[in-house]
Structure formats: C-alpha cells, structure tokens
Amino acid sequence: MINQLGRYILSYIAIILVQVLILNNLNLGGYINPWLYILFILILPVETPKWLLLIFGFITGLIIDSFLNTIGMHASATVLLAFLRPLFLRFLAPRDGYDPGSLPVPSHFGFAWFLKYAIVSVFTHHLFLFIVEAFTFEHFFVTLWKTILSSIATLLIIMLAQLFSSREKRRI
Amino acid sequence: MRNFIRFILTYHLFFIFLLFEAISFYLLINYNHHHNQTFINSSNKFAASILKISSSFTDYFSLKRANEDLSRENAYLRTLLPDNSYNINHDIHLTQEVKDSVKYLYRPAKVINNSVNKFHNYITIDKGSKHGIKPEMGIISARGLVGVIRHVSPNYSTAISLLNTQLRISARLRETNHFGSLEWDGTSYQYAILNEIPAHAKVSVGDAVVTSGYSAIFPEEILIGTIEDFNLNKGEGFYMIKVKLSIDFKNITYVEVVEKINGDEQHSLEKLTNHD
Numbered sequence: 001m002i003n004q005l006g007r008y009i010l011s012y013i014a015i016i017l018v019q020v021l022i023l024n025n026l027n028l029g030g031y032i033n034p035w036l037y038i039l040f041i042l043i044l045p046v047e048t049p050k051w052l053l054l055i056f057g058f059i060t061g062l063i064i065d066s067f068l069n070t071i072g073m074h075a076s077a078t079v080l081l082a083f084l085r086p087l088f089l090r091f092l093a094p095r096d097g098y099d100p101g102s103l104p105v106p107s108h109f110g111f112a113w114f115l116k117y118a119i120v121s122v123f124t125h126h127l128f129l130f131i132v133e134a135f136t137f138e139h140f141f142v143t144l145w146k147t148i149l150s151s152i153a154t155l156l157i158i159m160l161a162q163l164f165s166s167r168e169k170r171r172i
Numbered sequence: 173m174r175n176f177i178r179f180i181l182t183y184h185l186f187f188i189f190l191l192f193e194a195i196s197f198y199l200l201i202n203y204n205h206h207h208n209q210t211f212i213n214s215s216n217k218f219a220a221s222i223l224k225i226s227s228s229f230t231d232y233f234s235l236k237r238a239n240e241d242l243s244r245e246n247a248y249l250r251t252l253l254p255d256n257s258y259n260i261n262h263d264i265h266l267t268q269e270v271k272d273s274v275k276y277l278y279r280p281a282k283v284i285n286n287s288v289n290k291f292h293n294y295i296t297i298d299k300g301s302k303h304g305i306k307p308e309m310g311i312i313s314a315r316g317l318v319g320v321i322r323h324v325s326p327n328y329s330t331a332i333s334l335l336n337t338q339l340r341i342s343a344r345l346r347e348t349n350h351f352g353s354l355e356w357d358g359t360s361y362q363y364a365i366l367n368e369i370p371a372h373a374k375v376s377v378g379d380a381v382v383t384s385g386y387s388a389i390f391p392e393e394i395l396i397g398t399i400e401d402f403n404l405n406k407g408e409g410f411y412m413i414k415v416k417l418s419i420d421f422k423n424i425t426y427v428e429v430v431e432k433i434n435g436d437e438q439h440s441l442e443k444l445t446n447h448d
Contacts, residue, residue: 021226024287033289050185058192066219068287069294069330072200079192083185132200133291139358 008044015040015161016060020067023157031146034153035074037064038125039161041082042118043105046098050086057082070133077129081121088120106162118158119151126151220284220328223296227284231425238425245314276391277431279303281311286333288361288421293333295319297427300327308389310430316395316418317341317383318427329429334396335361335421342387343396346380348373354381354396354415361421363400366413373411375402381415388435388442 019037026034041057061075068074089104092113106114126147134143180187231238281303285296299305301324311318311331319331320339332339337358343366344351352368366381379399385392400416432438 020222025230031289051188054185054188054192058196061196067223067285068290069296070200070290070292072196072198076193076196076200079189079196083189134358135291142359 011043012040016063019064024067028153032149032153033146034150034157035064035126035129036154036157036161037074038078038081038122038154039158041078041085042121042158043103046089046102046104047100050083053082053085054079073132074129076132077125080128081125084124085121088117092117114162115155115159118155122151122154122158123147126154220296220325223285224298227282231282234423234425237423241314241426275433277304277433278428279305279431281305281329281427281429283424283427284328286421286424288333288335291337291358293335293421294322295331295333295424297329297331297429298327299429300325300329302326304431305329305429306431310389311427312390312394312430313419313424313427315420316397317390318419318424320389321429333421334364334417334419341390341396342384343381344384345369345373345375345399346382346393348375351384351386352410352413362417364397364415364417366399366415367410369411369413371404371409371411375399375411375413377401381413388432388438389430391430391432 015037019035023034023036037060040060041053044053044056057078057080058075061073061078062071064074064078065071089098094109102108104114104117127144130143130147130150279299281297281299283295284298285294287293295311295318297305297311305321305324307321307324309321311321317334319333319336321329321331323330334341335356337356339355341354342351343354350369350373352366354364354366356364369375377399381396381399383390383392383394383396395418397415397417397419399413401414402411404410405412
C-alpha cells in the first residue's frame with residue numbers, strides 16, 4: 001500500500017514536471033496543446049472516494065494554472081473531469097462490475113477499454129477548458145478545432161506514457 | 173429541516189463540485205478584472221524559480237538569435253548617442269538631473285516564461301519591483317513592441333502579451349500618421365488587426381505600423397509590424413487592416429521595460445479631463 005502511495009506521488013510529480021517544463025512550451029501549429037496532466041486523475045484507483053477526486057482535480061488544476069497565469073481555468077476543467085470520472089467508469093464497467101483494487105489502466109482492462117475511457121475523458125476536459133478559455137461561444141468552431149487537435153495530441157502522449165508504466169508493472 | 177439535511181447529504185458530491193467550480197470561476201473572473209490581488213501567478217516564488225531553472229537551460233538554444241538582436245540594438249543605440257541629451261561623463265544613476273533630462277527610462281530584462289497559443293497570453297520576466305518595475309509599464313524588444321506589465325513581485329513581473337485579446341494599443345501608420353487601435357484576434361501569433369483607420373487614409377501593403385505615442389506607456393515610433401492585407405468596411409467607413417507583427421513571439425528572450433518619466437502626471441491629468 002505504502003509502495004503504491006509512493007508510486008502515485010512520484011508519478012504525480014513526474015507528470016506535473018513534464019507538463020510544465022516540456023509540454024507547455026510545445027506549441028505545434030498554434031492550435032495543438034497537449035494537456036498530459038489530467039492523466040493523473042484518470043489513473044487513480046477505481047475505488048478512490050469521489051470527494052477526494054474532486055480535491056485532487058482542483059489542486060492539480062490550480063498548480064497548472066499557477067504556471068500559466070490562467071487562475072481558475074484549468075482548475076474548473078479538471079474539477080469537472082474529476083466529477084464526471086465516476087460516471088464514465090460506470091458506463092464502461094465490465095458486466096460483473098469492478099473487482100476491488102482495480103486500476104483504470106490498460107494492463108487491467110485492456111488497451112481498447114482504456115482508449116475509450118481516455119477519449120471520452122480527454123475530449124470532455126478539453127472542450128470545457130477551451131470554452132472557458134475563449135469565455136464566449138462566438139469563436140465556437142475555432143474552439144472546437146482546437147479541442148479536437150489538442151485531444152488527439154494529449155491522447156497520443158497519454159498512450160505513450162501508459163506503454164512505459166505498464167511495462168514497469170509486468171516486470172514486478 | 174431533516175429533509176433538507178438529507179437532501180444535502182444525498183447530493184453532497186454535487187455540492188462539493190459546485191463549490192469548487194464556483195471558486196474556480198471566482199478566481200478566473202477576479203483575476204481578469206482586478207490587478208494586484210492574486211498571488212497565484214507565475215511571478216510567485218515557487219513557479220518563477222522552477223521556470224527560471226528551465227529557462228537557464230533553454231536559453232542556450234536561442235543564444236545566436238539573442239546575440240544578433242543585441243548587436244543590432246547596440247548599433248541602433250550607438251547611432252543615437254550624439255543626439256542624446258544628457259552628459260555621458262555622468263554616472264548613469266537615476267539622479268533627479270537625469271530624470272529631468274530624459275523622457276523614457278529603459279531597463280533590460282529577460283523573458284522566463286511566454287506563451288502564444290491561448291486567447292490570453294502572458295509573459296513573465298526576471299525583473300520586479302526591486303529593480304523599479306511597476307505595473308502599466310511597456311515592454312519592447314529590439315524588433316518591436318512586446319506587451320504591458322501587469323503584476324509585479326519583488327523579483328519578477330508578469331505582463332500581458334500583445335497576443336492577448338484584452339490588450340488594445342494605440343497605433344498609427346508611419347507613412348500617413350493616421351491612428352487607430354490595434355488588437356489581437358486570438359487566431360495566429362503572427363498577425364494582429366488594426367481598426368479605426370479612416371477610409372480616406374491611403375493604405376498600402378507593406379507600410380509600417382508603429383506606436384502613436386499618445387499613451388503614457390510606449391514611446392512614439394516603436395515598430396509593431398507591417399501591413400499584410402486590408403479591406404474597407406463600407407458601412408463604418410473604417411479600414412480593417414491585417415498587420416504582420418515584426419516580433420516572432422515564439423522567440424523572445426531579451427526585452428526592455430520602458431518607463432515614461434512623468435507618465436503618472438500625464439495619466440492623472442488625462443483622468444481629470446475625462447471626468448469633466
């Protein structure tokens with residue numbers, strides 16, 4: 001358990017650092033902006049208390065905001081994601097429910113399952129984030145286009161990150 | 173009452189969610205409207221020190237470009253020297269005498285954080301109130317206008333980039349002296365839109381767009397960009413001009429913060445007149 005907690009703290013720091021130091025400086029074509037940091041909210045254990053998810057979402061969003069001078073923007077989007085995550089998980093639940101102690105990662109439920117889960121979560125988060133950023137529906141198609149391109153970029157990076165972490169688990 | 177408590181308990185998650193969203197939006201809106209109130213921005217110590225370490229690595233990649241800019245700027249300044257009004261033998265301390273004899277003070281600074289791909293882009297620089305930086309000072313670089321200081325901490329400042337849909341700059345055409353207002357439309361980091369140039373002005377592609385010098389922030393004749401494309405809005409009698417920015421916002425490292433001496437005086441005088 002302690003081991004697992006330590007791993008979560010390490011991956012949290014790693015994800016935030018990669019986001020802040022590398023991905024925030026990566027502006028592909030002016031539109032594409034991968035937001036890897038939500039991966040941390042996605043991979044928390046299925047049984048994580050829902051209120052704890054909300055708190056994690058809020059804090060993570062604020063940390064990212066503090067680096068980007070967008071106070072409240074990422075916090076609101078990540079809190080929404082944390083709120084909706086249990087719903088997404090319920091829709092995607094296996095026929096006989098989740099086993100205790102299972103993690104929503106490819107090594108537990110398969111790659112295709114994780115891809116579905118990640119697509120729904122990432123798209124929801126990004127759409128909300130970009131709408132809040134624009135703070136208007138006036139440029140809706142620009143916003144939608146940004147959302148789609150950035151979602152694809154985020155998904156690619158999330159999948160890459162998952163390849164690394166699942167390999168680590170098999171070794172143990 | 174018991175029913176009410178049961179209602180709260182049943183939907184407590186939803187209420188926590190609403191609470192967090194309310195805090196987020198409060199911060200978001202508050203931050204956009206009131207200056208100097210929030211400390212959670214990239215001029216705070218924690219974020220700024222991490223960004224500074226990161227920039228100490230990434231600076232090496234732009235050294236060549238930075239050198240070119242600096243040498244160009246040196247050349248430019250050298251050409252100005254004979255005309256400069258104050259005595260070079262004096263130490264360049266900010267004595268009252270110096271302050272009286274120049275119109276603008278320039279302080280060098282380095283960009284340690286920057287973005288181009290949002291609707292509201294901000295810049296963080298490595299100089300703060302200790303170095304005399306105050307909110308509402310302008311930022312320029314050797315190649316043109318960069319932005320306006322917004323928040324200041326002892327060692328760092330954050331600035332609204334020209335690439336921010338909230339910023340409007342008073343600009344004019346260098347050829348004809350007609351002035352208008354320049355703003356960014358949130359799409360490409362290479363272009364901004366110049367409005368309010370009257371229909372009778374002669375506009376042609378390639379003309380330079382510079383600052384008007386009417387505001388208490390920027391000196392006159394700071395380059396903003398060149399005209400890329402324009403069309404006449406018949407109904408309003410104004411041109412809508414697409415300006416190609418002279419600065420590559422993806423590549424700015426060394427900048428200068430401009431302070432207008434007596435800028436406060438101009439500002440408060442204009443405020444007084446506006447109240448009449």
